[in-house]
Amino acid sequence: MAAEESNDESRTSNPFHLIDFIPKFTGDDVTYSSTKWAQDLEDNSEIFGWSPQQKLIVARRCLSGTAELWLKTEKAFRTYEELKTALQKEFPEVINSKQMHEMMSTRKKQPNETYYQYMLVMKELGKRAKFPDYVSIQYIIDGIQDYESNKLLFYGVTTYPVLKEKLALYESFKQKSKTNFTKQLSDNRCDKLTKPKIHKEAEETVIRCYKCGEKGHTSNVCSKGVKCFKCNEYGHIASACSTTTVPEKSSRIPGISNHRRSMMVKSSTTEGPVNEQTNKLSERVSMNRTNY
Numbered sequence: 001m002a003a004e005e006s007n008d009e010s011r012t013s014n015p016f017h018l019i020d021f022i023p024k025f026t027g028d029d030v031t032y033s034s035t036k037w038a039q040d041l042e043d044n045s046e047i048f049g050w051s052p053q054q055k056l057i058v059a060r061r062c063l064s065g066t067a068e069l070w071l072k073t074e075k076a077f078r079t080y081e082e083l084k085t086a087l088q089k090e091f092p093e094v095i096n097s098k099q100m101h102e103m104m105s106t107r108k109k110q111p112n113e114t115y116y117q118y119m120l121v122m123k124e125l126g127k128r129a130k131f132p133d134y135v136s137i138q139y140i141i142d143g144i145q146d147y148e149s150n151k152l153l154f155y156g157v158t159t160y161p162v163l164k165e166k167l168a169l170y171e172s173f174k175q176k177s178k179t180n181f182t183k184q185l186s187d188n189r190c191d192k193l194t195k196p197k198i199h200k201e202a203e204e205t206v207i208r209c210y211k212c213g214e215k216g217h218t219s220n221v222c223s224k225g226v227k228c229f230k231c232n233e234y235g236h237i238a239s240a241c242s243t244t245t246v247p248e249k250s251s252r253i254p255g256i257s258n259h260r261r262s263m264m265v266k267s268s269t270t271e272g273p274v275n276e277q278t279n280k281l282s283e284r285v286s287m288n289r290t291n292y
Helices: 002-013 034-048 052-061 065-073 080-090 097-106 115-129 133-142 148-154 160-204 258-267 273-291
Strands: none
Touching: 034 052, 034 080, 052 080, 097 115, 097 133, 115 133, 115 160, 133 160, 148 160
């Protein structure tokens, strides 16, 4: 136990174990100024009790990218204050309040981040720009891409603790809505796949008699006998029919389309090759019925 406490004390007293946890300064990120980086470094130095010499060493090692290249071209700085002054002169704070407002207004929640992560990113930007909390929170709410009616939950939120609770409720609501929508979509797809199948099976089970033309029984058990589809009378077929006129509403002849049936009706009142062709067609259909 004493050994573990000794190791913890050595880690806190030795700043080089904490360099990986201190933010790097590159000089390329306009939202992270040299002044803000220096303030973060000084806060860590005060917490862990670093000496001025240790603070200078940590500051040099925390420079990367463009800032690290700049440091290599400069003379060796003997104190942290000299390094800080030169760094702020070389990398001044070029972004203004207007640019920060534009940056936060265009920042939207990304699909690969949670709502809490999104809030923390925007909160950091607001702190760097020194915006009041309620201003940053409004930008956070505006960056959530959803209908305004769904964001009424955030109405009147001005503090981050309350916003955190509201975001947790909103995320739970969106997850449930997504689950219900996926389930409903799946049910609709199943209905579309099963309904045509049921309809097709119903059509296949329809039974029709090819003697009398009615549904519900087959020709081998038909008790009505052969029906003439020219005069709608029983006992003979159309080829042997002596009727010269055709009823206006005749029964449907199975196997003959509406166009052919209309041709038969039209030709029955006339003489010539067309009437002979129709009689042959009617005779052929009737012979098929008698075979059943």
